[in-house]
Amino acid sequence: MKAARAKTPRRPALKKPPAPGPKDPVGVYCRVRPLSRQDQECCIEVINETTVQIHPPDGYRVFRNGEYRETQYSFKEVFGTLVVQKDVFDVVAKPLVEDLIRGKNGLLFTYGVTGSGKTHTMTGSPGDGGLLPRCLDMIFNSIGPFQAKRFVFKLDDKNGVDVQCEVDALLERQKRDAMPVPKTPSGNRRQMDPEFADMINVQDHCKVDEVDEDNVYSVFVSYIEIYNNYIYDLLEEAPFELIKPKPPQSKILREDQNHNMYVTGCTEVEVKSTEEAFEVFWKGQKKRRIANTQLNRESSRSHSVFIIKLAQAPLDADGDNVLQEKEQITLSQLSLVDLAGSERTNRTKAEGNRLREAGNINQSLMTLRTCIEVLRENQMYGTNKMVPYRDSKLTHLFKNYFDGEGKVRMIVCVNPKAEDYEESLQVMRFAEMTQEVEVARPVDRPLCGLTPGRRFRNQAFREELARKLEMRGGPVNGETEEQSASEIFLQNFPPLPSCELLDLNDDQTLPKLIEVLEKRHKLRQMLSEEFAKNVLAFKTTLQEFDSSVISKENYIQGKLSEKEKTIAGQKMELERLEKKIKTLEYKIEILEKTATIYEEDKRNLQQELESKSQKLQRQASDKRRLEARLQGMVAETTMKWEKECERRVAAKQLEMQNKLWVKDEKLKQLKAIVTEPKNEKPERPSRERDREKPVQRSVSPSPVPPSSNLITQVPSSQRFVSNPQVHRRSNSCSSISVASCVMEWEQKTPSHKHTGGTSNARSRQQEPEQSRDYNTSDRRRGMCWTGVTEVPRRRDELEIEEDQCCRNAPPVRLRHRRSRSAGERWVDHKPPSNLPTDTVMQPHVPHAITVAAASEKALAKCDKYMLTHQELASDGEIETKLIKGDVFKTRGGGQAVQFTEIETLKQESPTGRKRRSSPSNPDPPEDAADSEWTDVETRCSVAVEMRAGSALGPGYQHHAQPKRRKP
Numbered sequence: 001m002k003a004a005r006a007k008t009p010r011r012p013a014l015k016k017p018p019a020p021g022p023k024d025p026v027g028v029y030c031r032v033r034p035l036s037r038q039d040q041e042c043c044i045e046v047i048n049e050t051t052v053q054i055h056p057p058d059g060y061r062v063f064r065n066g067e068y069r070e071t072q073y074s075f076k077e078v079f080g081t082l083v084v085q086k087d088v089f090d091v092v093a094k095p096l097v098e099d100l101i102r103g104k105n106g107l108l109f110t111y112g113v114t115g116s117g118k119t120h121t122m123t124g125s126p127g128d129g130g131l132l133p134r135c136l137d138m139i140f141n142s143i144g145p146f147q148a149k150r151f152v153f154k155l156d157d158k159n160g161v162d163v164q165c166e167v168d169a170l171l172e173r174q175k176r177d178a179m180p181v182p183k184t185p186s187g188n189r190r191q192m193d194p195e196f197a198d199m200i201n202v203q204d205h206c207k208v209d210e211v212d213e214d215n216v217y218s219v220f221v222s223y224i225e226i227y228n229n230y231i232y233d234l235l236e237e238a239p240f241e242l243i244k245p246k247p248p249q250s251k252i253l254r255e256d257q258n259h260n261m262y263v264t265g266c267t268e269v270e271v272k273s274t275e276e277a278f279e280v281f282w283k284g285q286k287k288r289r290i291a292n293t294q295l296n297r298e299s300s301r302s303h304s305v306f307i308i309k310l311a312q313a314p315l316d317a318d319g320d321n322v323l324q325e326k327e328q329i330t331l332s333q334l335s336l337v338d339l340a341g342s343e344r345t346n347r348t349k350a351e352g353n354r355l356r357e358a359g360n361i362n363q364s365l366m367t368l369r370t371c372i373e374v375l376r377e378n379q380m381y382g383t384n385k386m387v388p389y390r391d392s393k394l395t396h397l398f399k400n401y402f403d404g405e406g407k408v409r410m411i412v413c414v415n416p417k418a419e420d421y422e423e424s425l426q427v428m429r430f431a432e433m434t435q436e437v438e439v440a441r442p443v444d445r446p447l448c449g450l451t452p453g454r455r456f457r458n459q460a461f462r463e464e465l466a467r468k469l470e471m472r473g474g475p476v477n478g479e480t481e482e483q484s485a486s487e488i489f490l491q492n493f494p495p496l497p498s499c500e501l502l503d504l505n506d507d508q509t510l511p512k513l514i515e516v517l518e519k520r521h522k523l524r525q526m527l528s529e530e531f532a533k534n535v536l537a538f539k540t541t542l543q544e545f546d547s548s549v550i551s552k553e554n555y556i557q558g559k560l561s562e563k564e565k566t567i568a569g570q571k572m573e574l575e576r577l578e579k580k581i582k583t584l585e586y587k588i589e590i591l592e593k594t595a596t597i598y599e600e601d602k603r604n605l606q607q608e609l610e611s612k613s614q615k616l617q618r619q620a621s622d623k624r625r626l627e628a629r630l631q632g633m634v635a636e637t638t639m640k641w642e643k644e645c646e647r648r649v650a651a652k653q654l655e656m657q658n659k660l661w662v663k664d665e666k667l668k669q670l671k672a673i674v675t676e677p678k679n680e681k682p683e684r685p686s687r688e689r690d691r692e693k694p695v696q697r698s699v700s701p702s703p704v705p706p707s708s709n710l711i712t713q714v715p716s717s718q719r720f721v722s723n724p725q726v727h728r729r730s731n732s733c734s735s736i737s738v739a740s741c742v743m744e745w746e747q748k749t750p751s752h753k754h755t756g757g758t759s760n761a762r763s764r765q766q767e768p769e770q771s772r773d774y775n776t777s778d779r780r781r782g783m784c785w786t787g788v789t790e791v792p793r794r795r796d797e798l799e800i801e802e803d804q805c806c807r808n809a810p811p812v813r814l815r816h817r818r819s820r821s822a823g824e825r826w827v828d829h830k831p832p833s834n835l836p837t838d839t840v841m842q843p844h845v846p847h848a849i850t851v852a853a854a855s856e857k858a859l860a861k862c863d864k865y866m867l868t869h870q871e872l873a874s875d876g877e878i879e880t881k882l883i884k885g886d887v888f889k890t891r892g893g894g895q896a897v898q899f900t901e902i903e904t905l906k907q908e909s910p911t912g913r914k915r916r917s918s919p920s921n922p923d924p925p926e927d928a929a930d931s932e933w934t935d936v937e938t939r940c941s942v943a944v945e946m947r948a949g950s951a952l953g954p955g956y957q958h959h960a961q962p963k964r965r966k967p
């Protein structure tokens with residue numbers, strides 16, 4: 001035994017050159033099983049006959065961006081949930097059985113995760129036989145009448161087959177029958193295991209159309225299991241000990257002379273019917289189940305391989321017996337493989353030993369995957385990488401299917417349930433890749449050279465002979481046939497005379513006998529001559545017939561080969577085109593992928609663009625707002641500066657006028673000195689006084705106010721009243737030169753003296769010195785302070801004068817105050833340019849005469865005056881000022897207004913800027929005061945007099961914020 005176990009000497013490597021003939025891609029089919037429960041989530045749909053679509057289940061995110069994507073996979077054919085076993089068989093397995101009977105090898109395997117229906121597809125379920133029983137049924141339906149007697153074919157232990165004569169086969173049969181336990185099952189359907197009886201109850205009687213009837217056939221089956229990378233023979237007749245079961249012996253793989261791999265010492269059972277074959281299979285199946293249970297193995301982790309071998313050899317020329325030539329025997333095999341579950345180890349929660357086993361199983365499938373990948377790469381890119389078949393028993397066993405020739409088909413089984421999504425995806429990817437691998441197409445075996453139709457002719461001849469013999473009434477049996485024929489033949493001869501010699505001298509009997517015998521001899525000779533002649537004639541006829549048949553055959557063969565050549569050419573063209581299609585499809589796929597990527601990029605860029613343009617729009621609108629605000633500010637500032645400029649110009653003019661006036665005065669004095677010496681002495685002091693005053697005054701009204709001065713001077717109405725240090729003129733006033741004023745004054749002096757001389761004198765006595773100075777200065781300057789008579793002439797003039805000397809002086813007493821016994825009467829001066837404000841507190845003066853412009857008439861009737869003045873505050877709000885004053889009758893009979901209060905009504909925005917002109921602010925900007933002044937100046941056309949030292953409180957300020965009004 002040791003010698004037998006020794007390593008096989010390595011044969012010189014005679015590498016078979018790669019088959020140059022046509023190749024076929026591995027046929028990959030997909031079968032989708034129905035969901036086990038209706039409420040299960042489904043993730044696979046059959047799109048059409050060749051495409052399935054798989055999509056991630058709910059809540060499953062495939063890509064980082066959370067996109068939900070379906071994937072489509074195309075196969076040679078896709079079987080939906082409603083496709084029955086027969087249809088799968090017809091498409092996938094039938095061609096393999098046809099090939100098997102034509103002497104070609106085939107491999108069919110089912111691939112998928114556990115529970116996806118691999119076993120259901122391969123073996124079937126009770127009442128619904130799978131591919132395996134259907135294959136067996138088709139084989140036996142096809143070769144049934146042409147089967148050899150048992151043991152005519154004998155498999156050797158080197159994956160070869162021998163043929164033995166009928167006698168040897170008979171002897172072996174007898175030997176087996178003599179054995180106590182029958183080695184092969186009975187094959188009787190009635191005694192079959194009810195467990196599988198309905199699985200092989202195939203009704204369709206499928207068979208191969210063209211079976212070579214001049215051959216005899218024998219079927220051998222073997223059943224192995226590959227578990228944990230060990231090969232076990234499931235048909236081995238080893239007594240199984242229930243108490244302490246021995247682990248089964250694993251088998252090794254060898255390569256035969258045709259480079260096919262085989263399991264050494266594997267039991268191969270010759271079977272003569274479907275039932276018998278399936279019974280053998282079932283026996284192996286049972287053994288597998290028992291082993292799994294007893295050795296605590298996971299059945300889904302083993303690969304089971306059922307091998308059907310078909311031996312065939314031609315009949316001899318007579319069509320009677322098998323040709324006893326080994327070279328004429330063809331042995332083809334069909335392997336049906338139910339692969340282990342392709343799921344990853346963690347899915348089944350295998351532990352310890354099982355995990356290791358599972359790892360190995362995965363290793364086998366991984367190796368299968370790698371082999372397919374390398375093969376594909378070699379074929380696609382012309383590389384010559386070594387395919388690692390030897391890395392696992394599974395791939396090693398089927399090496400020659402991929403390397404050599406044969407037809408390989410795979411059924412990918414998938415369960416559409418959502419839990420299997422990831423595994424199914426892996427399965428689909430592998431399957432799609434597998435169909436890119438090509439396998440050399442098996443060639444037709446050569447013809448044996450004997451006349452076809454031998455079996456039929458032999459049969460027909462026998463039948464005919466039997467019929468004829470029957471007609472003659474003779475026995476149908478062959479041996480007695482001959483006897484009776486000779487008897488019949490002898491009966492036709494003349495009867496022999498009696499050859500009994502009666503005495504010694506009998507000279508009649510012998511000569512008579514001799515004569516009869518000679519006659520018979522002659523007859524026989526004649527007959528044999530005729531027979532020979534007939535035979536010759538028949539032979540020639542036969543030969544002629546044969547030669548005509550042969551010539552016809554040759555002709556047909558020629559035609560056939562021609563046609564075959566054309567077909568081969570067309571097939572090659574077809575293949576080329578198919579390859580081209582495949583390449584183009586691959587390209588299309590790549591392009592589609594690229595397009596998808598670009599589209600995604602485009603989408604992203606568009607989004608970016610949109611967000612940027614939005615941002616830009618926002619910025620533009622911001623800019624517009626800012627511009628508008630800036631324009632407003634610019635306009636405001638421009639206005640302010642224009643006013644400021646005007647004011648400065650006016651001040652400068654005043655200063656220049658003052659200087660001019662001083663010069664004039666000096667000139668006058670000089671003139672007086674020159675023209676009137678001595679006699680005008682009484683007026684001198686006054687002139688000198690006057691001359692001194694203007695010098696003083698020229699200082700006080702200094703019309704070029706530094707801005708800081710202004711800020712402190714006119715902060716609010718209170719300051720306006722209590723600290724009015726500003727001395728200014730309106731624009732209209734600026735055109736009047738100081739000199740002309742002096743001239744005017746001088747012209748008026750007589751009337752002054754005339755009309756108000758006494759009162760003037762009286763008042764001078766009454767008033768304090770400062771007050772007198774004040775009035776004098778007024779008079780000197782010819783302003784319209786004291787007489788209404790001047791008012792009409794200087795209607796456009798406004799002068800607010802304040803002298804330092806007047807500040808502490810009591811109010812002017814020169815003017816008459818109206819009696820208030822009849823109640824106060826108001827002149828409500830509202831310039832028409834005022835805008836209505838929506839303030840809640842509207843000023844209302846009862847019994848007032850409302851005027852749009854200052855009117856002397858109205859002033860004469862009233863004793864109170866109020867000017868409503870509006871201006872734009874620095875914060876952009878309208879500020880309304882009610883400038884109030886008392887009306888006095890002047891000595892000259894005119895009216896004078898003495899302003900006493902300023903009431904400010906102002907609106908504020910709750911969200912607006914901080915008011916700079918708020919009364920609490922001690923330093924309001926100069927512009928506010930400025931505009932107050934300028935506007936008052938322009939609007940008030942009557943004389944205004946400030947009551948110097950007025951102790952009136954600040955004007956009321958109404959703060960309201962209902963609306964922000966646009967100026």
Ligand code: ADP
Nearest residue numbers: 032033034113114115116117118119120121125
């Ligand atoms: P696997 O061999 O892949 O582990 P099975 O063939 O044992 O899976 O199938 C598991 C179960 O699913 C079995 O009960 C089987 O009857 C059922 N099944 C599988 N495929 C189909 C199908 N196409 N139609 C009906 N039932 C199926």
Ligand code: MG
Nearest residue numbers: 118119120300
């Ligand atoms: Mg299974």
